[in-house]
Amino acid sequence: MKRIWLDEVEGSSCELRDDAHHYLKTVLRSREGDEFGILTPEKFCMAKVSLITNKFTALEILSERPAVKPSYSLxxxxxxxxxxxxxxxxxxxxxxxxxxxxxxxxxxxxxxxxxxxxxxxxxxxxxxxxxxxxxxxxxxxxxxxxxxIQADNAEKLLFYERKEGKEPL
Structure with a gap:
C-alpha cells in the first residue's frame, strides 16, 4: 500500500503542498480516486485523492484510527x-x-x-x-x-565490542 508521512491531519480533508504533493504527483504518479495511507505521530488514516493540480493535492480522509504503538520498548x-x-x-x-x-x-x-x-x-x-x-x-x-550509560536496567542490554587490554570481555 502506498503511504505518506504527515505531521498532522485534522478534519475530513486536507491539502498537500511542497514535498508531499511532489511525492504523490510525480513519484507515485497518483491519480484522482487513488487510495493510500497517511501516517502521523498519533494516527493512521486512509485517504483518497480528490484533486491534483500543479500546486497542491487535495485529499479526502476516508477513515482513521490510532497508530499502533509497539507493546515493547527496545x-x-x-x-x-x-x-x-x-x-x-x-x-x-x-x-x-x-x-x-x-x-x-x-x-x-x-x-x-x-x-x-x-x-x-x-x-x-x-x-x-x-x-x-x-x-x-x-x-x-x-x-x-x-x-x-548505566546497565542497571534489566530490560536493556549493552553489547560493547572492545575493551582495553587483551582479556576477552
Whole structure:
C-alpha cells in the first residue's frame, strides 16, 4: 500500500503542498480516486485523492484510527558512525521496530553529532517506517558518553565490542 508521512491531519480533508504533493504527483504518479495511507505521530488514516493540480493535492480522509504503538520498548545504544554508516544503521533500526535510538560517543567513535543530523536521522527513520509498514517512528535521543550509560536496567542490554587490554570481555 502506498503511504505518506504527515505531521498532522485534522478534519475530513486536507491539502498537500511542497514535498508531499511532489511525492504523490510525480513519484507515485497518483491519480484522482487513488487510495493510500497517511501516517502521523498519533494516527493512521486512509485517504483518497480528490484533486491534483500543479500546486497542491487535495485529499479526502476516508477513515482513521490510532497508530499502533509497539507493546515493547527496545532501545539501541549505537556508537556514532560516519555519516553514511550512521544513516544506514538508523534506517535498519527503524525497519526492525526499535523504539529508541541513543547515539553513544566513545573513544573510537565520531566525537560530535550536529543538530541537523537529528533532523536527517528522523527523516531517514520516517522513510524506513513507511517502507516497512510499521507505524511507530523511533525516538532519536541526544548523544551520551559511553561512561554515562548505566546497565542497571534489566530490560536493556549493552553489547560493547572492545575493551582495553587483551582479556576477552
Amino acid at each position: 532501545a539501541v545504544y549505537q556508537c556514532v558512525l560516519k555519516r553514511e554508516y550512521m544513516d544506514f544503521a538508523v534506517e535498519k533500526y527503524a525497519e526492525l521496530g526499535v523504539t529508541e535510538i541513543i547515539p553513544v560517543i566513545s573513544a573510537r567513535s565520531m566525537k560530535d553529532v550536529k543538530d541537523k543530523s537529528f533532523s536527517r536521522y528522523h527523516d531517514i527513520a520516517v522513510k524506513a517506517v513507511l517502507q516497512s509498514e510499521n507505524e511507530h517512528v523511533p525516538v532519536i535521543m541526544p548523544p551520551v558518553e559511553l561512561a554515562d
